[in-house]
Amino acid sequence: MNQSKHDPLLNRLKKSRVMFLLLIFIIISGWCYIDGGIETGPYNLVYPSNFGNRIQIPADNPTTKQGVYLGRMLFYETRLSANNTISCGSCHQQDKAFTDGRAFSPGVDAVLTPRNSMSLVNLLWARKFFWDGRANGLEEQAVTPLTSPHEMGQALTVSAQKLTQTVNYPALFKLVYGDDQITGDRIVKAISQFERTLISANSRYDQYLRGAYQPTPDELKGIELFNTAPQPEKGIRGANCSHCHGGPKTYMELFHNNGLDSLPKDAGIETLTGLPADRGRFKVPTLRNIALTTPYMHDGRFKTLEEVVDHYSEHLQQSASLSSFLRGESNEAGGKSLKLLSMEKKQLIAFLNMLTDSTFITNPSFSDPHLISTKNKKH
Structure with missing residues (x-):
């Protein structure tokens, strides 16, 4: 006679052990993916010499391969919006040269933005952002759409907490910043790193x-x-x-x-x-x-x-x-x-x-990595 069938406590202990081992497997899988699938080191920004070298990169946010990878993930991350449906990529779509084809864009509350979404291209050289130039630098610019109640509508502290509760993001932030602390400042810095790579120079x-x-x-x-x-x-x-x-x-x-x-x-x-x-x-x-x-x-x-x-x-x-x-x-x-x-x-x-520039709007390095991940899971 199988004793486990008559021992509820033993069954619960076995189930707990299986769940624990499964959790460990998921965590290890995530770390293996990060260690084995993401390049690290300085990011080589390639552009024609006639574009000039008056580029804008803050000293406290150097562009790295791992930072750009994280920024790309966050650029397309819907968890950064209050209703988990909108990302930066919603209003800045690659096939439209990072615009959205609308006069004005709807936010999480369906209220339209007061101005047209600008194209995100060759931002590496820009110093002033928005139609009225009110933001000095990409890091400052990124805060507005992320937190505006009529755009993505979510405090950066809330966004950071959401990402902390995921499997992969803590490890990604550790890869970029040296520890797994997720903050609003680190979120906007990573997004800015990715956006600086959006260079169009092959028309x-x-x-x-x-x-x-x-x-x-x-x-x-x-x-x-x-x-x-x-x-x-x-x-x-x-x-x-x-x-x-x-x-x-x-x-x-x-x-x-x-x-x-x-x-x-x-x-x-x-x-x-x-x-x-x-x-x-x-x-x-x-x-x-x-x-x-x-x-x-x-x-x-x-x-x-x-x-x-x-x-x-x-x-x-x-x-x-x-x-x-x-x-x-x-x-x-x-x-x-x-x-x-x-x-x-x-x-x-x-x-x-x-x-x-057809290569710009089809460059896989600028595409939504979440869609690629979903596609791979189906196969």
Whole structure:
């Protein structure tokens, strides 16, 4: 006769032992995965020399391979939101060049953000973040969407506590920071490390600059128009874009009123500075992957590149704070707007389409690692 069938205490002890051994196995498996599957050491940030070396990396948050790995996990981690459904990747989707295709984005409470989600690309060189530039550095920027009640809506202390209760995150934080303590500061630092790796530098325009691509006639003309200021008295036609979007990164850290409204509903950086001259001034966004980041402007009012070009060509609204770069710039003598020809608009857009970097939006190093993990479990 099997004595265990008649000994409830013995059965409970056996079950407890099995559960204990299973727990140990899970923990060891997690550590083996971390020890064997994650590279460690300094992260080599690769970018073209013409991008320049004025990069922004805080001394207290050096970029490491293990830090980038953790940051990527956290970028796509829905536990960082109050309802466990939203991550950074919800509003910044890789196939849309890390935007979300919406004018405004819904948060955990379904309330829409007041401004359009900006593309996350080539942030390594940026110093000011958000449309009004209110954040100094990626670490400061990351706090707002994580904690805003209308975005991810969760205190960093709560996020840290949630991650502490998981199997893998304590070991990951130990790999990055030397101990398994999870804090809000460490969360934002890791996310920032990952975001600094989001470098786009392999568009057809980049290939052209390094002599590996021959643009079409329309693309070449578009490049010329983009980089030329009009001088009608000399017969020189241009689209006057490079004042704000010049250089190989198509980005300069400037803030401008670009003539969207004569009386802006959104005051822009005037809210921060209190200066009337700053009314309606916003950060100039990069044009990298611009064909993928519709809708456009801080309020997502334009759905197509054609609408954007038409705005600058014919529909600039005059105001006291209108950018000086846009005042009196015209292809017609005495004109108040560019007045581009129909063919010139098409040529300009042909160039803008050259800025799409297909390798950037398909790079597996930037993708959601949780989806890969789920896929592997199914097989």
